[in-house]
Each structure stands twice: as structure tokens, then as C-alpha cells.
Amino acid sequence: MSRVNELLGARYPIIQGAMGVICNPELVAAVSEAGGFGLLATAFTEDPEFLRNQIKATKQLTNKPFGSNLFVMNPLALKFAEVLAEEGIRTVTVSGGSPKAFIPLLHDLGIKVIVVAPTVQGAKGAEALGADAVVAEGAESGGVQGFKGVSTFVLVPAVVDAVKIPVIAAGGIGDSRGYKAALALGAEGVQMGTRFIATKECIAHSTYKNIIVDSDETGTGLVNMGRFQIRALRTSLGERLIKEEDRTRPGFTKQVMEDTWIKGDLEAGVLPAGQVAGLISGIPAVREVIEEIAG
Numbered sequence: 001m002s003r004v005n006e007l008l009g010a011r012y013p014i015i016q017g018a019m020g021v022i023c024n025p026e027l028v029a030a031v032s033e034a035g036g037f038g039l040l041a042t043a044f045t046e047d048p049e050f051l052r053n054q055i056k057a058t059k060q061l062t063n064k065p066f067g068s069n070l071f072v073m074n075p076l077a078l079k080f081a082e083v084l085a086e087e088g089i090r091t092v093t094v095s096g097g098s099p100k101a102f103i104p105l106l107h108d109l110g111i112k113v114i115v116v117a118p119t120v121q122g123a124k125g126a127e128a129l130g131a132d133a134v135v136a137e138g139a140e141s142g143g144v145q146g147f148k149g150v151s152t153f154v155l156v157p158a159v160v161d162a163v164k165i166p167v168i169a170a171g172g173i174g175d176s177r178g179y180k181a182a183l184a185l186g187a188e189g190v191q192m193g194t195r196f197i198a199t200k201e202c203i204a205h206s207t208y209k210n211i212i213v214d215s216d217e218t219g220t221g222l223v224n225m226g227r228f229q230i231r232a233l234r235t236s237l238g239e240r241l242i243k244e245e246d247r248t249r250p251g252f253t254k255q256v257m258e259d260t261w262i263k264g265d266l267e268a269g270v271l272p273a274g275q276v277a278g279l280i281s282g283i284p285a286v287r288e289v290i291e292e293i294a295g
């Protein structure tokens with residue numbers, strides 16, 4: 001059993017990464033039931049009681065451990081930590097900014113902290129602040145990222161060499177080959193996002209899932225949002241934004257995410273996904289994904 005299995009309390013060291021408004025309780029519970037570790041997301045959550053209800057709904061579906069992500073850019077993130085503790089969540093990921101204010105608070109609440117880092121510097125900083133593990137997330141991953149652009153294949157061994165805490169690899173992993181490669185690079189676990197969108201249990205609109213399935217390895221690009229960028233699918237709007245032909249950036253709000261990701265309005269916003277979309281060719285149940293990887 002790896003240190004990551006122990007940290008998560010899961011059979012397999014496989015985390016379903018947080019994904020804004022599409023980490024529905026059915027998805028999170030299905031991942032944990034299949035032996036992985038599901039994560040609820042709070043990046044766009046506007047009310048602590050909504051998070052509490054999501055936790056309760058997930059607990060109705062599984063008695064296995066699951067966690068939550070705290071997204072530093074959300075001004076309510078520290079408030080959410082209290083709800084997580086009250087509801088018995090034992091392990092969280094922290095992403096989207098400095099974890100400095102979060103690590104001592106979460107530890108005082110009895111919660112283990114995994115920090116998402118896109119560079120060696122970020123990973124070493126997280127270790128120095130007392131993080132229990134790091135997710136080393138390469139630039140081929142879907143969603144929000146910075147501007148450094150280090151690939152998973154370089155980042156993971158560099159972070160493994162630089163820190164003593166367990167390293168979890170993210171970005172570009174979608175099947176047993178990616179999982180084995182991550183372990184060969186020295187990671188003790190993996191986090192996957194895009195692979196879990198294209199599953200039966202994910203609440204994402206079928207259009208979103210089908211575009212992932214139809215994409216090849218060139219099917220995503222980077223949309224500059226100013227303070228950060230987003231790796232997104234080359235829908236018509238996505239392509240215009242990637243090429244900067246269209247400079248009216250869509251809002252990055254809960255409403256926009258729901259309209260695009262759940263309702264399938266492709267002109268409301270972008271569909272984040274990683275380059276691994278090019279390796280995804282079906283929409284299986286979560287259990288099939290996890291069993292192919294670790295079973």
C-alpha cells in the first residue's frame with residue numbers, strides 16, 4: 001500500500017480531480033465506490049450550505065471516503081473548510097493559489113492537505129508549509145493553469161527529486177499506460193480530470209462528452225484569461241479564443257459553467273479538457289475506467 005492510499009483511505013491511489021460544476025455527487029460516489037477517491041469541487045460554489053448538501057448527497061451514495069477541493073481564488077474557500085470538517089471530510093486538495101493560509105487551518109481541523117503544484121518551486125513551497133502530499137500537474141491537463149507550461153513527463157520526476165512528501169501525477173493520464181508511466185516517473189498516485197468527464201455518471205452534457213470522444217491529440221488549446229489560462233476544447237468559440245480572434249473573454253462564473261458544461265450551450269463559454277481527450281474513445285461507467293487502470 002502506497003503512502004497515497006493511506007492518505008486517501010482508498011483502495012487505489014487514483015483521485016478524480018475536482019471539476020467545477022460537474023463533480024456531481026453521483027460521479028464522486030462512483031469513483032470512491034470503485035476504489036478511487038472522488039472529490040467534490042467548490043471553485044464556483046457561492047454558499048457553504050450548498051457544499052454541505054453536496055456532501056450529504058454523496059454520503060447517501062457511498063460510505064467510502066471522498067474529499068473536496070478548495071480553490072484559493074474563491075473568497076469563501078476558508079469558510080468551506082469549516083463545513084468540510086463539520087461533515088467529517090478527512091482529505092482535501094488545495095489549488096488555484098498559495099496554500100499558506102489553508103494548511104495550518106485545515107490541519108487544526110484534522111484534515112490532510114494535498115496541494116496542487118505546476119512547478120518544482122510550488123511543490124517545495126507546499127512541503128515547507130507542511131502539506132501532506134502534492135499533485136504535480138503538467139500543462140497538458142484540462143482546466144485552469146498558469147503560464148509556465150511544464151509537461152507532466154518532466155514535472156513529475158523533477159518534483160519527485162525535490163520533495164520527500166508523496167507526489168501524485170496529474171495531466172495527460174487517462175488509461176493504464178498513463179498510470180504505469182506516472183508510477184515509473186516516481187509518482188505514488190494519479191489525479192485525472194478529463195477521463196472522468198466522459199463517463200456515464202458525470203453530469204456534463206452529452207455534447208461535452210462527445211466532443212472529448214471525437215477529439216484527437218490536437219483537439220485542445222490554451223485560452224488566455226488574463227491572470228491565468230484555460231486548456232479547452234477547440235469548439236467554434238474555443239478556437240476563436242485560442243487564436244485570439246475573439247477578444248471578448250466569456251465570464252468565468254457558475255452561471256456560464258452551468259450553461260456550457262451542463263446545458264451544452266457552446267457559445268456561452270469554453271469546455272475545459274486536457275490533451276488526453278485524444279486518447280479517450282468512449283463513455284464507459286466509472287468502474288470500468290478504474291478497473292482498466294488498476295484492476
Ligand SMILES: Cc1cc2nc3c(=O)[nH]c(=O)nc-3n(C[C@H](O)[C@H](O)[C@H](O)COP(=O)(O)O)c2cc1C
Pocket residue numbers: 016017018019020041042043069071093094095096116137140141142143144170171172173191192193194195271272273274275276
Ligand atoms: C472541466 C474541468 C474543471 C476543473 N476544475 C478544477 C477545479 O475546480 N479545481 C482543481 O483543482 N482542478 C480543476 N481541474 C483540474 C482537474 O482536477 C485535474 O487536475 C486535471 O483535469 C488533470 O488533467 P487531465 O485533464 O489531463 O486528466 C479541472 C479540470 C477540468 C477538465
